[in-house]
Amino acid sequence: MANVHEFDVVVVGGGGAGLMAAMNASKTARTAVISKLYPVRSHTGAAQGGIGAALGNIEEDNPDWHTFDTVKGSDYLGDQDAIEFMCREAVDAVYDLEHMGLPFTRNPDGRIAQRPFGGHTNNVTGKPVRRSCYAADRTGHMILQTLYQQCIKNNILFYDEFQVMDVLIVDGKAAGVVAVELATGELHVFHSKAVIIATGGHGRIWEITSNAYAYTGDGCAVVARRGIPLEDMEFFQFHPTGIFKLGILITEAVRGEGGILFNAKGERFMEKYAPRIKDLASRDVISRSMYLETRAGNDVNKQRFFYLDVTPEIVNKYAEIDGRTRPDGTPYRVTAEEIMSKIPDIADFCLTYLGVDPTRQPIPVQPTAHYAMGGIPTNKFGQVVIDEQNTVLPGLYAAGEVACVSVHGANRLGTNSLVDLVVFGKHSGLHAAEYALGADMPSLPDDPTGFMREQIDRLRAASGSENVATLARELKVEMFDNVGVFRTQAGLEQAVVKVQELRERFKQVKVTDTGKVFNMEMMQAWELGNMLDLALITAQSALARTESRGAHARDDYPARDDANWLKHTLAWMNGDEISLGYKPVVITQYAPKERTY
C-alpha cells in the first residue's frame, strides 16, 4: 500500500519557480516540495546572464519600456495584461531577492549592477538599455541557492528525489499528486488541496540543447495525460550561441559585453539582419539569421557553426565603430581582465570543453534548443486554465518554464525567464495557499496510484525489443532537423509520422532493471514516453500554424499573419490523437506592429 501524506499545498519541482512558490505558500499553508532532483540541482542553477528589471540603476529605464520590449519580443503573441503585471512586479522581485541575500554584482555606488541584454531597449532611442541585473555569469545559480537557503531558514519540508508521475484530479479539482521515491521505489500519494507544478522545460527532445538531462517535460506530460491542454507548444526557443556540438549555452551577456558574431567570410552578418541593434537582436532573429547564413553557404567549414568573438581587440574595434559609450559618456573600451571578470564561468566552459580561451580566440557557436515558451496554460495567478474560455481548474497551478502564462508569447527575451519564475512562482504560491485555506480537503480517488502503476506495468510488460537510447537518439535528430529553427510543411509532416512511429515502437521498449532502489532505467524510459508525447504535440501544433512568428519560422509561410494567427494554440492529447483549439491573445496597449531591430 502506498504511503499517504496530507498537505494544503504541494509544490512539484524545486527549481526557482517551485522554491519561490513554496516559500510564499508556506507562510500560511502546510506546504511540501517534491522534486526528482535535489533542489539545488535544478536547471535554474544553469541560468547565466541575468534577471531583467527596470531598476534604472545605471541609466534611465522604466517598467513600461520593459513591458513593450517583452511584447515586441514575444512577436505580439504574449498576453499583455500578464506582461504588464510581470514587468511591474519584476522590480520588487529583484529587491526581494537582494533582501534574501542574493549576492548581486554591484556598481561603485553600492547598487545592483545592470547590463544590456538582447531585445531590451530604451524605447525612446531604440538603443540597448542596461536592464539585466546579474551576479557575474551565474545569476541563476545565485537565485537557486538563495531561494534554497531561504527555504531552509523557513523550515520548508522537502521530499527530495521523489519523481511525480501523476496528478490527481477529482470532481474537476486538484486532489494531489502521486510520486515514486527513487531511493526505495515506493509509491507515495501526496493528498492536497492545491498542487503547483513547477517542473521546468523539455528541451531534451532536441539533439543540440542547452538543457539538462532532467529536462524531459514531466510536468506537461503528466497533466496532458489527464486531459489538460498544452498551450503554444510550437514555440520553442533556439538560442543562437550554444557551444558547437555540445549545445552548452554561451550567454547573451557575452554579446552584451561587446562580443560580435562572424560568419565564415569574417563578416559581422547581424548588420544585415538587424541594422540597429545588430548582435543584440532577440534570439529568434539571430538564430534565424544563422540559418539563412548557413543556407547561403556562409557557415564555418560548412559545419553549421559561426564564431562569437569577445577578444578585447574585436570588442574595442566594434565598440568604436558603433560609437558605444560607458554610462559616464567615455568610450567603451575593455581589457581581457575585465571580460574575464564579467564572464568567468563562460571562460571556464570554453577552456574545459573546447580548449579555447575566449579572451584570445573566437568561440564556435551554433543555435541550441533552449527554452519552452509554451506549456501548461495559466492565468497571472498561476491558476491552470483548461479551455478556450480560460476556465480555471480549481486547485491546480503551474509556474516557471513549465507554465505558459503567456508572457513570452512566440519568443522569450533573455533575462525574462528568471523574472517569470520569481514573479509567477510567488503569486502562484500566494494564491494556492489562499485557495487552500478556503477549500475542503478533496476526497482521494479509490485507487490513487492506479494510473501510475498502469504506466509502470506497461513498461515492465513490454517485449524489450526496442532500446531507450536508440529511440531517444532518433527522436532528437528528427526534431532538430525538422522541428528546429526553420520548419516546412514537408518536414513537419515527416516529423509527425516519425514521432508516431517512435511512439509505436516505444510500446516495446526494453527495461532490464527490475529492482526498486534507484531504478533509473525505468525512470528514463518513462521520461522518454513524456518526451515522445510532447514532441508529437509540438510537431502537430507547428504543422497547423501556417505563419512565421517568433521562434516558429516557416520556410513556406515566411510572414507573420495576424489576421489568422494572432491566437494561442491549445493542444489536447487523447491517447494517440492530438486535437487543437485556439484562444485569443490579450492585447491592452500595444497593437501588433512589424517587428524590426
Next chain:
Amino acid sequence: MTTTTQPEKVVVKKNFDQVAWTWMRYSAFLLIPLAWGHIILQDVVVGVHNITTDYAINRMANMGWKIYDIALLGFAFAHGMNGVRQVFRDYIHKPETFRLVSIILLVVWFLITLVGAIALLAIQPVVS
C-alpha cells in the same frame, strides 16, 4: 559609495579544540630550536657512540641544559601527546570511548613527564 570596512567584532566562546590548535602551533614554533637542537646535537653531532653515562649525567646536571631539557620535555611531549589525542579523535567516534582514551593519554602523559622531570631536576653532577 564610501565604505569604511570596519571589522565586525563578535564574541566567540573559547573551545578546547581551539586552544589545543593554538597550542600545537605556538609550541611548534618553540620546538624548532628545542627539538631540532636536541636531535642535531645528540644524534648527529655527538652521536650515540660518544655518549656515555657520565656524559649524560653531566649534561643533564648542567643548569643551562637543565632548563633547555625541561622546556623540551614540557613542550615536545605535551605537543606530541595532544597530537596523539587528536589522531585518536579522528578514529574514535563514541564519545565515551574517546573520553576514556583521553584520560588514559592524560595519565600516560603525566606519568612520563613526571618521571622525566624528576630525573632532570634531581640529578647531580658526577664528581670525578
Next chain:
Amino acid sequence: MQIKLRVFRFDPERDQKPRFDTFMMDVDPNDRVLDLLEYVKADFDSTLALRRSCAHGVCGSDAMRVNGRNYLACKVLVKNLGTDQITVEPILGLKVIKDLIVDMKPFFDHYRSVLPYLINDDPLPADGKERLQSPEQQLRFEDTTKCILCAACTTSCPSFWSDANYVGPAAIVNAHRFIFDSRDKAGGKRLNILNEQFGVWRCRTAFNCTEACPRDIHITQAIAEVKRAVNTGRIE
C-alpha cells in the same frame, strides 16, 4: 581512441559485495567521462545508476572518483586523464546506495548545520530598494558563493573519511559565504558553531578539498579565514 572503462557496481537488492564491470569502448578524447557512462547505459548495460543533470558542471549532481580522484564526471574529459584506463567509483565516505549513487543526507545535514542563509533582522531600506554593498564588500565573499554543493571536497577530505561527524569543507565554505557578507548579522553565531568539536579544527589542511573543487573555490583559504575569525573574534 580505444579505452578500458572500469565501473564500480553495486545493487543492494542483488549483490552482497560491490564489483567492477569492465567495458572496452571507442571514444573521442574530447568526450566527458559522463558521456562514457551514458554510452554504457545506452549500449552496454542500461541498469547502471548514477545522478546527473546539467552535463556542464553547474548542478553538482555527478561528483565521483575517476582514477582515484574526485571530479564531476561532466567536467573531466578523457584527454585530461592522460590514460586509456579509466576507473570510476562513487565518492568516498558516504554510504553507497546503488552503483555510483551515494546517500547525500549526511552531507546536506552538515550544510544545514551552519545556518546557510542570510540573517539580518534590521529594518530594510526605507525606499524599499536594495541594501547597499560596495563592489569590494561583495568581492570579499564572492569566491565562496560559487559552491554548487557537489560534495567533491568533503568526500576528498581525510578528516571526513575518518569521522563523518566533521562538518566538512563544503559546510565551512557555505558558512564563510555568509560570515563575510557585509549584509549578514549572524557571523558570530556561525563562528561559534564552527568552533565546536566537529567544526573547523578538524581541518588538517590536507588540501584535497581545494584540489577537488570543480568551481575552483579557494576552500582551504576560506577555512583558514574562518579559523582566524574564530581566534580573533574579528570578521574582516
Next chain:
Amino acid sequence: MSSIKTTLTGYVGYRGREGHWAFLLHRITGLGVVLFLAIHIVDTSFVYFAPHLYEEILNVYRSTLFGLGEIALVFCLFFHGVNGLRIAYLDMFAPKDWTIDKTRRSAMIALIVALVMWIPSAGYMAYNILYHNFGLFGG
C-alpha cells in the same frame, strides 16, 4: 561502510596531490616521533633512577638496528618540523597563499628542505655506525 576501511581506502587509494601526502607524512612522522620520545624520556630517566642499567640502554642505542631507526627518526623530526612550520605559517599568517600552485610548491619545498637537512645528517650518522659497529674507515 566501516569508517576504518573508508579511511584506509582514502589514505592509500585516493590520488591526492602534494597536500594529501604532506598530511599523511606529517601524521606518520608525528606519531613516530612521539612514540620514540615517550620511550626516550623513560630510558633517559634511568640515568638518575638506575645509572647501571643506563649503560645497557646505551648499548642498545649503539646497535645497528637502532642506529637505522635513529636515522629515520631524524628524518621524521625534520620533515615534521618543516611541514609543521609551513602549515602553521599559512594557516595563521598567510591564508591567501592557500592556492593550488603555492600549496603544491610549498609542500614540495618542505620535503626538499627536510631532505637537504637530513641527507648530510644521515650520511654522518651512517658513517658513525659503520665506523663503530663495523670497524670501517679505520674504526
